[in-house]
Amino acid sequence: xxxxxxxxxxxxxxxxxxxxxxxxxxxxxxxxxxxxxxxxxxxxxxxxxxxxxxxxxxxxxxx
Ligand code: SF4
Ligand code: SF4
Numbered sequence: 001x002x003x004x005x006x007x008x009x010x011x012x013x014x015x016x017x018x019x020x021x022x023x024x025x026x027x028x029x030x031x032x033x034x035x036x037x038x039x040x041x042x043x044x045x046x047x048x049x050x051x052x053x054x055x056x057x058x059x060x061x062x063x
Pocket of ligand 2: 005015016
């Protein structure tokens, strides 16, 4: 499983990008995306998916 970012909910705040332990989050302009092949739902790093915890707009959700 992996997480994804709902583009319409993302405001481009960038809070999630630097905190992803697997560097799965990147952006082109203000469009942030999660590379599903890199996202391990933070297993081994955090108890809960960090991007979802950090996101103020609930844009990070299970894919
Ligand atoms: S759930 Fe964790 S590993 Fe997956 S994109 Fe979010 S911060 Fe990165
Ligand atoms: S934390 Fe949420 S609103 Fe901010 S860039 Fe990431 S997905 Fe977008």
